[in-house]
Amino acid sequence: MSLEQAKLVAAYRAVDEFVQNNNIVGIGSGSTVVYAVQRLAERVETENLNVTCIPTSFQAKQLIIKHNLILGELDTNPIIDVTIDGADEVDANMTLIKGGGGCLLQEKIIASCSKKMIVIADYTKDSEKLGDRYKKGIPIEVVPMAYVPIKIKIIQMFGGEIKLRSAIAKAGPVVTDNGNFILDWLFTNQDLDWDQVNSEIKMIPGVVETGLFVKMCNKAYFGQAEGTVAERSN
Numbered sequence: 001m002s003l004e005q006a007k008l009v010a011a012y013r014a015v016d017e018f019v020q021n022n023n024i025v026g027i028g029s030g031s032t033v034v035y036a037v038q039r040l041a042e043r044v045e046t047e048n049l050n051v052t053c054i055p056t057s058f059q060a061k062q063l064i065i066k067h068n069l070i071l072g073e074l075d076t077n078p079i080i081d082v083t084i085d086g087a088d089e090v091d092a093n094m095t096l097i098k099g100g101g102g103c104l105l106q107e108k109i110i111a112s113c114s115k116k117m118i119v120i121a122d123y124t125k126d127s128e129k130l131g132d133r134y135k136k137g138i139p140i141e142v143v144p145m146a147y148v149p150i151k152i153k154i155i156q157m158f159g160g161e162i163k164l165r166s167a168i169a170k171a172g173p174v175v176t177d178n179g180n181f182i183l184d185w186l187f188t189n190q191d192l193d194w195d196q197v198n199s200e201i202k203m204i205p206g207v208v209e210t211g212l213f214v215k216m217c218n219k220a221y222f223g224q225a226e227g228t229v230a231e232r233s234n
């Protein structure tokens with residue numbers, strides 16, 4: 001089985017187990033979510049489900065439109081039944097690193113409005129401790145004018161190294177869907193209290209959001225190499 005098949009089985013399982021008729025569904029971002037939207041569209045068609053989808057990014061919005069699903073927004077649907085999203089890493093306590101695709105701000109807003117947040121991932125995202133498997137660090141979305149002082153402050157507070165995320169098909173930094181920059185914090189201490197770290201980083205003026213999702217995820221599905229799906233709940 002390919003990694004793509006592992007993503008697909010996790011995504012299909014989550015959509016099949018958690019989406020019901022008349023649900024408001026948060027649609028996450030990334031490559032695994034593509035399979036979730038594909039499965040959701042199949043179920044809407046075959047079971048005639050009434051589902052409204054709330055996107056977590058420009059990419060998610062385009063996926064919803066492409067599959068002819070009903071597009072909603074928080075203004076009219078502030079309470080979401082279930083959000084299905086990917087993750088860059090999930091530790092043994094269900095703390096997540098998210099934001100590898102740069103969509104962490106809207107993803108966290110949508111997760112915070114959801115009765116349930118379900119993560120879908122392949123087996124490479126399943127970790128004991130944050131940093132065991134995901135080596136690109138914790139993404140932090142920041143207001144552009146403050147990125148240098150924020151970098152200095154985080155290193156003074158917690159150590160490690162910070163890189164301003166560069167764009168691939170453009171000279172200069174990645175600019176998020178919200179017009180901000182992304183810092184990737186390569187932490188060295190894996191035994192930090194992530195709840196506290198998240199709170200302290202968020203208190204630095206100019207920090208918009210961190211990619212640390214603490215106590216937000218209810219269940220994670222990890223597609224395995226042999227085609228089965230492993231689960232973890234909190």
Ligand SMILES: O=C(CO)[C@H](O)[C@H](O)COP(=O)(O)O
Binds near residue numbers: 103
């Ligand atoms: O947080 C995210 C985007 O900001 C993604 O959910 C995360 O990067 C996982 O993506 P993929 O499913 O492609 O591995």
